[in-house]
Amino acid sequence: MTRGTPARGTPTRSAAPVGLTRDAGWEIGVSRTLSLPPSEVWDFIASPAGVALWLGELRGGALPCEKGESYETRDGYRGEVRGFRPGDRIRLTCGPTTVQVAVSAAPGGRSVLRFHQEHLADAAERERRRAHYKRVMAEVVQALGVDAGA
Template structure:
């Protein structure tokens, strides 16, 4: 049996998903808004949200949008180069599920199991923040 999260083609990877009680379009609009981008991409992101568009955050992370699809299934795939030079691939997807939607974060090409564990916790915290921002208490 292989290591958890290790794939032959994409190295170490992690995925986190959650069903939200909101339509996919609304979740996508938030995820691609200034507030949403800062939440999952990093501080003060400057991004051209189009295929081939670049981005840079205030903490020095940068990359390029490799794929973008909007409605009814939403998806963005981008390279992510951290200030220390490590490069991974990050994907954010929002898919409709009736009146609700499923939000997914996926990251691949990580350096090892420790980085995978750190990124798993990172994406779980981001997911909690997104849900807390979009979903009023008790909904």
């Protein structure tokens, strides 16, 4: 073996920590399959009660659904809608981060609910957001009265 050449089977560059990407920085995603059709999950997750679970209670009631519109939560978080496709996904800024909530069809009339947040400050914030979305998912399951993962 020559100098500067890694031993056989040794990675040539160090692996990035879990959750750290080149393009989006620190990010987290939480998903769950729910035993309801996507339309029912969407109707709840995009409603004021659903949005209050994952984003916070909004000033003015409903989340805006037009790209470029701004929102503010009662806790003082502000952001802008980046994308809103009814029945499919909501993408918005939340301070310096970007949040996406998506609902898609799964076999057997079920749906998959996904929360994704990127541009987080660091690994500690990633873990806090992971805990948040896991709590949110449990609250969504309870609110909808469904079995998750079924």
